Every structure is written in C-alpha cells, then in structure tokens.
Amino acid sequence: MDSQKKIKVLYVDDEPNNLFSFKAAFRFDYEIFLANNTDEALQKLEENQDISVILSDQKMPGKTGVEFFEDIRVKYPNPIRILITGYSDIESVISAINRGHVFRYIKKPWTDVDVQSAIDEAHKFYITTSMLAMKNDELQKAYDELDKFAYSATHDMRGPILSVLGIVDLMKNAEDMDEIKEMNEMMENAMLKLDNYIQNLHDHYSIRRGELNITEIEFEDVIKDMSDLYDIASKLKNVAFNKSCMQSCKFRSDDISIKIIINNLLSNAFKYQKKDSNDKQVSLEIKVESGTATIVVSDNGIGIPEQNMKDVFSMFFRGAHEEIGSGFGLYNVKDALGKVNGKIDVESVVNEGTKFTVTIPSK
Amino acid sequence: MNFIVIDDSKLDCFIAEKIIKNTGHCDECKVFQQATEGLEYIKNKTDKNETVVFVDIQMPVMNGFEFVEAFEGLADDVKEPYSIYMLSSSINENDIAKVKGYASVKHFLNKPLTNDTIAAVLEELNIT
Structure with a gap:
C-alpha cells in the first residue's frame, strides 16, 4: 500500500463512543473522517472528494445505513460502501448487498482485523474501478480521434484524387499545349500532396503503435x-x-x-x-x-x-x-x-x- | 451570369474556373483561395448582377460553413443576387445534413465539378 498517502475513510455512526474507538484503533493506518449523522457525513464527502471508503452503521435515528448509501450513490458513485451492523435484521443487509449498494458488511461488535481487511479490500476495488474509468476515458479519446481521422481521410485522401479526375476530364477537350503542360504540373502537385499526407499518416501510426x-x-x-x-x-x-x-x-x-x-x-x-x-x-x-x-x-x-x-x-x-x-x-x-x-x-x-x-x- | 469560386485548393479553383468558362454563360468569374477574401468581395460589391457561388466546405481559417454563416448575417439586399452551392470531397453524412440546414444554400455538390454538374446548376437557375 502506498505509505505516503493514507487511504481516506469516512465512518458514520450516531454513537460517539463508536466513533472514538474507531478513530483510536485505525488512526495510524488510515486518514479518518468521522460523522455523527448522515448530514454531517454528506458534508465530509463534499469537502473530501477523494474519500475512497465509507463505513456506516445500519441503525441510526432518521436514516438507516442502507438508506444513506442509497441516497449518496448517485452523487458519489466512486467511494466503496461498507455497512456495519449489530442488527439482527439480516434480510435488509442481504437485499442491500444484492442491489449493489453495499460492498461488504461487518458484524458488530467488530474486530480490528475484520475492519482492516474490509477497508483494504474496498480500497483495492476502488482503485480498480477508478482505473477502469481512466481506461474508458482513454478509449473515448481514441474513438474521437478515429472519428476525426475518418472525416479527414475522406477529405485529404479523396481530395487530390478528385482534383486529378477533374483535370483529366478537362484534358479530354484541351488542345493548347501550354495549357496541357500547366494541367500536368497541377496533377503532379496534387499527387505530391497526397503522397505527403500518406507519409504523415504512416509516421503517425509508427509513432502510435511502434515500439521504441x-x-x-x-x-x-x-x-x-x-x-x-x-x-x-x-x-x-x-x-x-x-x-x-x-x-x-x-x-x-x-x-x-x-x-x-x-x-x-x-x-x-x-x-x-x-x-x-x-x-x-x-x-x-x-x-x-x-x-x-x-x-x-x-x-x-x-x-x-x-x-x-x-x-x-x-x-x-x-x-x-x-x-x-x-x-x-x-x-x-x-x-x-x-x-x-x-x-x-x-x-x-x-x-x-x-x-x-x-x-x-x-x- | 457571374460566378464566385471559393476553395483553398488552387487546383480545384483552376478546374472550376475552366468548367465555368466552358459553359458559355460566364460574364465574370472570381476565384478566391481564402473564404475571408470571398466574403470581403461580396460585402463590397455594389452591382446587383446575379451570381452563383461555389464554396468548398473544408478550408483552413474560415471553412465553408463559417463562410455561409457570415454570409447569412449580411443585409438582405446584399445577399439577394447570390445563389450558393457547397462543394466537398468528403462523404460525411453530417456535413450533407448540415448543408440542408442553411437557408441560403441551394445544394450540396460532390467534387470534382464537372460539365454535367454545372449544366444541372444552370438549369436549376433557369439559365439556358
């Protein structure tokens, strides 16, 4: 794990004692943000966009942990969500996991090892998803470039060919030798232009795909x-x-x-x-x-x-x-x-x- | 009939000019390799002679679409004598669709300009 930059973790729980003991246990391993209720949690998320893991207690006044996760899912899709519950109502937890709101759940009372492994796994998942998003961006760029290329290719490659065809058509009826010479020179230029374009194109793809x-x-x-x-x-x-x-x-x-x-x-x-x-x-x-x-x-x-x-x-x-x-x-x-x-x-x-x-x- | 040809390719200008002169209906043919110059010419022209404009789409600095947009911003009495045709070597659907969106553009024409295309244009404008 990157030693210089700690994983940023947000923990939401309505019981101050749990918050304290969580921070006491993990403050050396992670950078920890605490929230006493879901409003406070939202504020912390807004201020720290690079939080990668969120842990939330299930049973809180006002909103349950699952409901909170459902709420933030659209606005903050990236952080990985972990539910902590001592609640015997396992049904709601299972359905939350199945609907994709929760990555893991941890039973209360938790052990340090459980929490640590859940956070580390979640962070790995976070990194993988972020990488995927980056790759998607790159792919999108490549597609855009391909579009631009297809557009330009029809113009820059067809252009000179069509010009020469136009001249050939004109030449059919041309009789003046000087005029014919002039047209000949023009065709030569058009072909040089095409050749230049194709060479550039070749350069472009040798840079792109070629090994150093x-x-x-x-x-x-x-x-x-x-x-x-x-x-x-x-x-x-x-x-x-x-x-x-x-x-x-x-x-x-x-x-x-x-x-x-x-x-x-x-x-x-x-x-x-x-x-x-x-x-x-x-x-x-x-x-x-x-x-x-x-x-x-x-x-x-x-x-x-x-x-x-x-x-x-x-x-x-x-x-x-x-x-x-x-x-x-x-x-x-x-x-x-x-x-x-x-x-x-x-x-x-x-x-x-x-x-x-x-x-x-x-x- | 007057003609204006706007195309950054010198060769295509040459072809267009020749073909236009071959029709026998050409009183005057102006050729510009830069759309900005073509636009200036139209702005400063005082006579009201009917004029056909052939403008290429892909050009550096000011492209064909930008030219048409600038043209459409001119006063009605300035625009009145002009019939605009857009030309391109690209077979891009978007371009062709875009041409249809401009009220001042009569048609999209494929390059190269040939005797047949010019004949069709003249026919459309009732010049025989």
Missing part, C-alpha cells in the same frame, strides 16, 4: 540526413538553411521519433515562408550536453498569430491558408515527443518568424 528502439544517436548523422532531405528544397525555394551541431556527450533515444520531430519542424519552417521575402532563413541548431538534447528550429517566415498558438499541436488544425498543410505535422511532433519524454516550446511573432525549442532527455 533506443540506440545511441550521433546528431551529426541526423543533421546529414536532414541536409539530404532539405538541401534541394533550400536551393529551389531560395531559403538559406543553416545547420549547427554540438554534441559533447553520448545520447540514447529513439532514432525514428527524433527524426520525425526534426523533419516535421523543418518541413513547416520551409513551408511557411514569406513569399516575397529576399532573405528567407531556416536554421537547425542542436546542442547535446549533460544528457539533454536541445533542438532549436527557427525561421523568419509568416509566424503564428497568438490566437492560434494553443491549437497548433491539435490534430488536423490548419492555421494558415497554405494549401499544402495537412494538419498532421505538429500533432505527430507532439506524439513523438510523448514517446521520448521530450518537451516543446514555441515562440512566434507574426511576420517575423517562429522558433520551436525541443528538449529531450537521454534514455
């Missing part, structure tokens, strides 16, 4: 890979690509996740440039020291408006009109960072540029 493959990483090699990928784009689009790397210690992490992170950040830095600028810059600086890699990707492009900052890491969020964006990139970055326990910070000024700073600890 921890190896020693030489960031000089990573920089070289990125140069191979972006040097051509840098020349074609007339964007200066500055790289620097300083690695003073060994670094271990998942190679694929790191490359996905850097690749996506660079891809954005190249994509969201100011079209009419004569001084387009993208830089990648990597520094590895004391077991932490700091990766900075910055550009002097269009920047991110403040109101979009909170959404940039959401799936399928597209903050700019650029038609090439899929809304996948930064979402994949965030996922990959989760795998390697990394953190990301973004600073941006509209029309001045954006700077992403990623820190990743060595494994």
